[in-house]
Structures are given as C-alpha cells and as structure tokens.
Amino acid sequence: MTPANVRSQLYEPYTVSAEQIRFFRENGFIKLKSVLSAETVDWMDKVITAEVERLNQQTLPMEKRDTYGKAFLQVMNIWTRSEVVKEIVFSRRLAKIAADLMEVSGVRIYHDQALYKEPRGGHTPWHADQYYWPLASDKSITVWIPLQETPLSWGPLEFSAGSHRLSSGRNLKISDESQDFLEGQLKEKGFRQVVEPFSMGEVSYHAGWLFHRAAPNHSGQMRKVMTVIYMDINMKLKAPDNDNQVADWNTWCPGVKVGEVVDSVLNPVLYGEGSF
Secondary structure, three states: OOOHHHHHHHOOOOOOOHHHHHHHHHHOEEEEOOOOOHHHHHHHHHHHHHHHHHHOOOOOOHHHOOHHHHHOEEEEOHHHOOHHHHHHHOOHHHHHHHHHHHOOOOEEEEEEEEEEEOOOOOOEEEEOHHHHOOEOOOOEEEEEEEOOOEOHHHOOEEEEEOHHHOOOOOOOOOOHHHHHHHHHHHHHOOOEEEEOOEOOOOEEEEEOOOOEEEOOOOOOOOEEEEEEEEEEOOOEEOOOOOHHHHHHHHHHOOOOOOOOEOOOOOOOEEEOOOOO
C-alpha cells in the first residue's frame, strides 16, 4: 500500500512559473528541483525496481548486446501490471506539470517506461523520441525521474537545447547511425549541449522532438530511472511514417483510427481542467 504522505504528494499540484514555461518553449527541456521528496523517491525506487526485476526479459550478457541493448534495461507500461506503480504513473502532480509546460488544457498517457542503465552500461545515442510515435502534433513530452541522486559518472540525461526545432535526423531511430549523424549536425548548427547531475527529487521534462542522449554508466551501481510519456488530451493519431510507428500504433494505441483522438483504454486522461 502506498504511504499516505507519498500519495498526497503525488496528487498535490506543483506550481510552474511563467518563466519556466518560457524556458521550456525556447529550449525544449527543463530540469525542476524538489518536485518529489526523498521519501517519495525512495518509495518509487522500492516498488518500481521490484517490478523491473520481475518483468525484465533481457538475459544476454553485456558483451553480446547491440548498442541499444547496452544502453539500458527497458520495461514498458508497468502501470498495467501493478496497481501500486499505476498510482505513481497516474500522478496528477507530474501530469499537470506536463500540461503546463506544453501549454495545453490536459494530458493523456502515451505509455510509461523504466530505463535502468546497468553498471558498465553503454551510452544512449542521440535521438528524438517522437520518431517512434504516430502522433499528429508536437505536443508530447516525457518526464525523466531518477530514482536516486545521479552524478555525471552515472550517465544522466543530456539535452541539446533548442534542437526540437531541428528537422534533420528526425528519420533516425536510436542507433550508432543516429549518434554519428546527430553529433555532427548538433555541433554544426550550434545547439548548446547541457548535461548536469540530478539531485534527489529533481526531474526533467523534454519535448518529443528534442534530441537527447546519455553517457555510459561508469559507476558500480544501477542508474534507475522511471519515465512517463504524456500527450495533449486532444492528440490525434497520424498515418505512420515508419515501421516503428506502426508497431507503436498497435501496441500503445489499440483500436484508434488515423485522424481520431488517441483515447484507447491504454491512453486515459491523467490531468484535465478541474482535476484539482
């Protein structure tokens, strides 16, 4: 059972300032300190890590994996398999921040995913998440929640500020190719790269088309991160541009037709006007 103080914080509003909204609009990402207490993060770590250990299907040794496999252990839509994790993922506090930053009236969930970078885990190449998503507008956003303090040596998320306006490289999935091409493009176009440690309770939000990456985990411990992907409450499904978007359509938006609002059983509203 979720402790009362944790549940209370997950469903209490967090005020996002006009300056923070402006920063996100300009840069495509923002880091926010003290969004969650140490007690809440510790609880999230306990219950999410237990589910990752139960549901993880990666069995290959590190040396036999490809670049994507070395980057992290990935477990998706845990909310559908754990009522306790569902209470975390459905946090109105986190969802309202997403809506405020995107300047929309409400948000639905696209899906959640745990991203655990193992000791000696490799780098996460430059990429933009929305390459994978058959979504008709750019009103999508991901909250990245470290489940511990995350020094630079652990491989925290790195952002290319303002790169959500760059169209080059949007046709590339996470790969060695995306890393090589985007490394050159982002430097050539003069986008500022931002990588900083995350303190306990600090989270980040980044736009679906923002290019981002993470360095290897040089620590001897697991870098544990939980993420939730949100989309505009009125988001519509578009015709897929690639096979990955076809797969996402079938997996995360079952039964939705092109041109319709993405309101399947897997995409409930997490925050809307009047939620608080």
